[in-house]
Amino acid sequence: MATSEDIKKEFIRSGFTLVEEDEILETCVTLCINYSLKPSELVASWEIYHLNRQSTDQTVKNDEMDGFLLHLQNQQKEAMMKEEAGLHTYSNRDVDMLLDGIPEDTADEIVTTPTNKSQRLVPDSFDSVSRSRDYGYSTGKSVGHVTPFGQRGEKFVVKFRIGDVAAQSENGDNNDVENSEDDMIIKKVQTRRRCSLKVNGIGPEPGCRFMYDKTEDKLNALEKRIVRHADAFVASGLYEELVDPAVASQRSIFAVGMICCDGEGHLNDKSILLQSSAERTSGQRVPLDLNRLNQFSIFPGQIVAVEGQNPSGHYLTASKLVDTLPLTPTADVDLPPAKKQNLDQEALTLTDESRENSEVSFIIASGPFTTQDNLLFEPLNELLAHAKRKPPQLLVLLGPFVDSEHPEIEKGAVDATFSEIFQVEVIRRVQEYVEFMGSEVRVILVPSIRDANHDCIFPQPPFDIHIPDLEHQITSLSNPGTFEANQVKVGCCTVDVLKHLSVEEISRNPSGVPTDRMARLASHLLRQRSFYPLYPPPESLPYDSSIAPQALRISSIPDILLLPSKMIYFVKVLSIGEGEDAAKCVCVNPGRLSKGEGAGTFVELTYKGDPETVHASIISI
Known part of the structure; x- marks a missing residue:
């Protein structure tokens, strides 16, 4: 076992002097234990790290230990990748042979046509640790170390469900969701019909001028x-x-x-x-x-x-x-008369039959997409693997993606820019998912003010994402933003407005009458026709009054309202108004995909023409 004296002797022999000696030696002993290093091997790694930094100072400082830790982790990754270089990687053709029962000795004699991307086979769930080796910007625990997220016992457990269970099973949400991770049989993906998508551009554009409000x-x-x-x-x-x-x-x-x-x-x-x-x-x-x-x-x-x-x-x-604005669901009092007339005509032409055909399936998840102890993005890997097994028409990912409140991001203990982390750890994974699934799936990304790689302003412009050949499948929305999928209107806001309202709201209710506080908080947005009706906003919110009025307005009550929050997850049907004229909306808080060092939740939802017939499940990842 390495001791402090042995490590100190090796440093002195190599010509280094120690500043804050006790703290440095204590850290080095821990590194030797965690990475199975001898004192000489540890000092040799320090010399390489010291040369790479082109430092002329021969002193070892305690504040350099975080950077040295990252250097050791990268060395471990490279070593493990070399060890696995000789492993056989199975291709789609290999899996086809297994499923179709083609004898191995005759496989080379058969000529086949490459299958369509949408008909490719779904692999087993990702090994989160091994997958992360492809991405050079992950930090935190050693790649060979099993993280608390990887050690979780129960996977994909349904926490809450509304709607008909049988109907959900038809959509792939059956009772063995929690056991699907252990299913070793590779299944072919059922092709889904691609949904239409229309983005309502009322938010600020990328590169807009902000924080000049007076x-x-x-x-x-x-x-x-x-x-x-x-x-x-x-x-x-x-x-x-x-x-x-x-x-x-x-x-x-x-x-x-x-x-x-x-x-x-x-x-x-x-x-x-x-x-x-x-x-x-x-x-x-x-x-x-x-x-x-x-x-x-x-x-x-x-x-x-x-x-x-x-x-x-x-x-x-x-x-x-x-407190309820007396408007019809399709009206907007601030629109010009001609625009109002067009909206009214569109509402009249939207027949009951077309509304019944307004059906779309979602998977909805909100960041953070990596746990607090590392930047391996294991929860995102697991979510995408689940989406491959049970593909929705629309995958909605709500920020933050590169969370500015993550300990590694706050300390600056990463060896890449925030934009590079976003591109490699998030966009690359999403791109691989879309390419694998084919043209039937769509992905929507919504930023958060906690995204370290994006403008910290509210309302917030969309990510500036340009992926050749996939721009029609990967779409970025403003925050807040609205879109229509198969005529289903969806609004979303990643600012935790529910938590902000819960702090400032006061209420009184008749004694003995039960109330649903979360539904009441969410209803305030629809009653006020604003994604953020609270004023003044808290000091932590970078609110810009010059771009907020138009971007925050809810011109028509959506069919689905996405409000990710730290508060308890839920799926609720809200009713605005009274009697037959009441407008209904499905409000969803998917929770957070990761919580601390453990797993969080996401939502599977199928909308079938009416909020009352929605089928939804809140699933612990």
Whole structure:
């Protein structure tokens, strides 16, 4: 066993002096144990590392140990790759012979036509460790080391399910999901019909100018929101003409404004203010009393309509509060009249039969796509392997991909740029998946403000991805973004708006009446017609008021709303409105694909023309 004295002697013999000697020797002893090195071998590796850095200083410093660790890991990778150089790699032809029962001695005499990519055979699930050897930018644990993720016991376990189980089995989601990893029989992929895809470009474009917003931009954005909602309430014909809530009146009045907090802290019963429009009324803030209401749910930035009394001009006592914008699912009050008319005509021409044919299957996963102890991207490997066994029409990957909060990224202990890590560890894997599966599958990538290789701004432009021959299959969306797949409208936002709302929201419900808090938080986005209705945003969110108003607007209620969050995963059917006119939407929080050093969850979902008939499973990877 290597000792500190032996290692110190080897360093001195090679002409090196140690700074912070105790810490360095302790680290070196650990490295000798982990990598089965003798003191002489360790010092020889240090000399190579020292020469590669072209350093003239003959001292060994403790802050250089992280870089030396990466050097040792790369040496281990190269050594193991050389050892496996003589292994036989089975081709598709070899597997075809096994499945079709072709004798090995006659295989060379048979001439066959190469199969289509979509009909290729699905391999066994990836060996996450061995696959990562192809990618030179992974750091963390040694390649030969079995990670906690690789040692997990239960794989692909269904945590939650809604919809008909039998119908899900037809889509490939059967009861042996958790046992599919151990299935040694290679199955042929069933060809799926390719779905149509239409991206609604309302977000910022790649390379856009940002973080130049002024105070005037922020004021104008808030004013337009209040005016737009006020016009919608009046246009519905269900409410009276607007009155300035700050003006004293002995009769009941109707006012529209934004909920604000009277102070720097969180909202509470005593600090609720209502800010009206400066264009339509005085624009002043008036204290709002909600004690007469037995049910409400409010947060800063929410636009509400209030019926009540303000006899003194100093306090508005609410008798009714409306937080839902009275719009049809296809209308947008801020569009020009001609555009509105076209949308109405499109809604009328969308027959019941066409809606029934609006069917599409999804796999939805949200980053991080690698565990906290390494950058091997094992969870992403496993997800793509699962998608090969049970291919969806649309694979939706929500950032972060190169997570800026990952310990290795935060320390800068990587030997490549963030863009290189993204290209090699993420895009390359996705490209291989698409090429293997053929033209029937599509992949959508949505960035996150936590992506170290992308603009840290919200709203966020899409990734600038250009892959020849695959641009029609790999698509990047803005954050937030919307798209249509087989006429199914989908909206998504990777900012954790549910968590932000949960911190700021206050609510009151009748005693004894059960409530679904997660459904209520998600419903706020649809009721406010905004992907991020909270204002002011937290300091951690790089919110840009100059590009936010248009990019954050939900012009029509989507069929599916994707809201990845650290909060508990769920699939819920939300109802906005009352009676037969109520609009329904499937809201999905897939959870995180990796959690710490362990596995997370993702969602398999099949939409069949109506939110009430959706089939979905939340699966632990």
